[in-house]
Amino acid sequence: MASERYNAPVREKHWQQVWKERSTFRTKEGGKRPKCYVLEMFPYPSGRIHVGHSRNYTMGDVLARYKRAKGFNVLHPMGWDAFGMPAENAAMERKVHPGKWTYENIDVMRAQLQSMGLSIDWEREFATCHPDYYRHQQKLFLDMLKKSLAYRKSSKVNWDPVDMTVLANEQVIDGRGWRSGALVEQRDLTQWFFKITKYSDDLLDALGTLDKWPEKVRLMQANWIGRSEGLMVRWALALKTAPKGFKELEIYTTRPDTLFGASFLAIAPDHPLATAAAAKNAELAAFCAECRRLGTSVAALETAEKMGFDTGIRAVHPLDPDWELPVYVANFILMDYGTGAIFGCPSGDQRDLEFARKYGLPVVPVVMPKDGDAAKFAIGDTAYVDDGVMINSRFLDGLDTKAAFEEVAKRLESEKLDRKPVAQRKVNYRLRDWGISRQRYWGCPIPVIHCEDCGVVPVPDADLPVMLPEDATFDVPGNPLDRHPTWKHVACPTCAKPARRETDTMDTFVDSSWYFVRFTAPHADTPVDQKAANYWLPVDQYIGGIEHAILHLLYSRFFTRAMGASGHLKKTLKEPFAALFTQGMVTHETYRTRNGQWVPPSEVRLEGEGEARKAFDIGSGQPLEIGSIEKMSKSKKNIVDLDDFIDQYGADTARWFVLSDSPPERDVIYTDVGVQGARRFVQRVWRLVEDCAEAGSGKGAPRPPSFGPEADQLRRAAHKALNSVSQNIEGLRFNVAVAQIYEFTNTLQSMTARTGEGLQWALREATELLVQMVGPMLPHLGEECWARLGYNTLLADQPWPEAEPALLVDDTITIAVQVNGKRRDELTVARTATREEIEAAALELEPVVRALSGRPVKKVIVVPQRIVNVVG
């Protein structure tokens, strides 16, 4: 019998050392093996790794180890998304330099990841905050600038008037700055942009080629790009009502067919016409100012109560010179989309309807359902937004939506206003250019110099990298680069006159938009080593959180194209990630004290069950409030530290736990009992192997000429398990693979007490297969067991076993027999049984006869190998 328990923490360190000494996971290009690039989204070095983070890396690692065993040349790298605001916040709060804070975090987190036993090639590790990385990013920027993919324009920021600084959206809380509490305002600032809109169509169309991406992500991206076909329509303004110099207002609409249902026009608060009108109207100016206080977040703008202000300006309907409509300024119209102006058709748009009801504007139905009655059709609380038949629309009446669109477009295209067509067709996108300027220290400096005479001058390649100054100060808000006494003062590279550096740094999304390329040659002198990039790219399996479904992935797709255009990647490589998997979070209950402070689970004692469950602070003994289950996060402190976990249970238990039960794309709730189950299994495998090593056939014992029924049954179970576990690992259905391993382990264990012809050999075979199957998931235990079974090779170097096809197919098959769709019995027949044979056998079954209770059989549906349904 098994003597000792498996001491995971000790043995895991041993095997990690062995892998390291033998460079087991070092990657090299070339060779005959097919390549496979497995990548998990790299982490931000926020401090420590918790069990929540570990899930993503475990999944990638299982796949990487599996693919390695399947004979692939695997690239599985790791690095650090190391620029970002938390480092700067730490600098302000704790007087520690962002660089020091970041690198210290990296050291801690690297050690933590290594203690998980990941099959990572650590020689490729880099941090994006290191000049060795960002110098190449600056080069990429300059090449994009040359190709006009980077440019400057004015755009809005959240401005904190007290701290005199730009705020991120997350730093704006209920319209106020998070530190100062001051009312935030929108401010215009000249900023750098990447021309992602140049690729709107391509980014949209190519989604069709990404068949290994989740459908929902593709859909979200398509909606984000938001292609629409519509009409730009110019409305004449009633001159005596409009500010000087304003003769017309151009709007964008996707529903010109509803023009006869128009009852108002609305413009954005920062539309030029609004600004001009506000100059002479203090009340309007106040309204516009109020709108600006909502900050720049679209979510905030659209959740706010819909409000409008009648400017007094009137516009002439393009299809009826005698019809004038009011022009409102409205807080939900965005200057960035279309022309920043719309016409409102309350009967055909819910938001317009609510606006019209609020301000007493007419609601005229112009589209009704195909089978509707024009005389009776009216709009109540709900707008009719679908296609249908035109009514109350003069020459459009009776046409369908599409025809009406065409008719209006045709008319307005040929009509003239001020000698130009009233309208023109326009394909519009919701996607905006990517604003990359950040007024912060801890980011990649934008490598340009502003000269009074020469304008914007790129930093010459030879002067790269533009390094961040070490001696920045963080004691006051605002941009440390801008207020640095010397850093920004340089000579103009062109004319040598005194000039100043750009003090904006890049959005950290830029860093993560090409890191997967850099991993293919992390030490190259140029940003990209084309040979390595061409060999490894695209990433074969990318794994990360669903929260990145839009921005990070879209930016990376853009960057791949932009790097193609600027000569850094071959142009035929368009998509960086061939397959994408979005994994769920690990969640945990939250606990807080009476005065609202979060308490980590490690300091909580729980009592009772169900409704009566209570939580107490271990230190003070005071009762705590048990809050909702949320994703593990530092801010809510509901995290379980990876070191604590591994010290107690070992890495394999952590890995098994995060893979078990929950489907990987869904959230998993952390519970201690779930962890206990995982630990139990680790010990159980060890015991089985110990028993087998002592009692089973020896290593390499000759295969018996024949097997008795017990051995045959075990071998079938083993090979079937191997087959489906392989498929489920490949399909990333880890929870199902885990369940199948459990099932097989149960079978194996139940066989150990039995005897039969060839059973000892079969037990040895099954045990070895079990070890190989759990290997990618429990790599340390796998090595330990492999050694215990007498091998002096590494399990990590073993090829994946092949299932014997003959053992996967059974001779007989059990199918369900239904009567009128209800299961009444089951039937075991030969695999090769014909429809007629199955039907005859089914009709004789006693429960079937009983369920029919004498009724005649009307029909029998037989789906061979599946089901019989008797309809009576």
Added chain:
RNA sequence: GCGGACGUGGUGGAACUGGUAGACACACAGGACUUAAAAUCCUGAGGCGGCAACGCCGUGAGGGUUCGACUCCCUCCGUCCGCACCA
């Protein structure tokens, strides 16, 4: 507000392209081993009724399509994610 997803026993979940709902695990109950505990092993179990055989109900709620629906369609409810300066 807009866009996207998800909802199955006490719990996490399984169910291939519409074909035996509840695999597997956790928790629970009973038993074995033990001086005892832990660990381990065996057995049981969706709900209701019944000694049982068995019957009825059952995949968030309501409706529909089908011989047959967790799966497809419509309406509703609830939860979660994203919304462009968090990463």
